[in-house]
Amino acid sequence: MERPASVIKELVENSLDAGAASVDVEVVQGGVKRMRVRDDGLGISRDDLALALSRHATSKVASLEDLEGIRSMGFRGEALPSIASVSRLLLTSREHGADEAWSLDGDAGEPAPAAHPQGTTVDVQDLFYNTPARRKFLKTEKTEFR
Helix, strand or coil: CCCHHHHHHHHHHHHHHCCCCCEEEEEEHHHCCEEEEEECCCCCCHHHHHHHCCCCCCCCCCCHHHHHHCCCCCCCCCHHHHHHHCCEEEEEEECCCCCCEEEEECCCCCCEEECCCCEEEEEEECCCCCCHHHHHCCCCHHHHHC
16 A cells, blocks of 8 residues: 555445445545545455455455456455555444444454444544654645545
8 A cells, every 4th residue: 555545446446346336435634544435335244354354365266266257356355454554444344134233443353243334334544654654755635635
């Protein structure tokens, strides 16, 4: 992840891959302070929330044959773990047909019950808070917002 725009791009692509008909994007202070992407896609099950934040883990490739016919925008399992490693990330999701939603802090731990409609919300705060050298190279808030 190089800038807020690259984070938004990855999150919106994940939403589209999940079959979302609606994707809402919220940006605060050019994305450096906060970015939130909420969709109405298929959602992520409680058991898969931690997997979604694990490096090189993806639900988009189930067999070797799937690699020959990739039709999704993201399939390497790198976006969410990379974003979580340079920000404070909260992943909240309710799988299609599920009775309840679950939330997982990017710093690991166990999923906790949450109030959320069907779909997924990725809330990214304080981008590059733990990598000051990366934060130093960001442009002004207005430029990053563009």
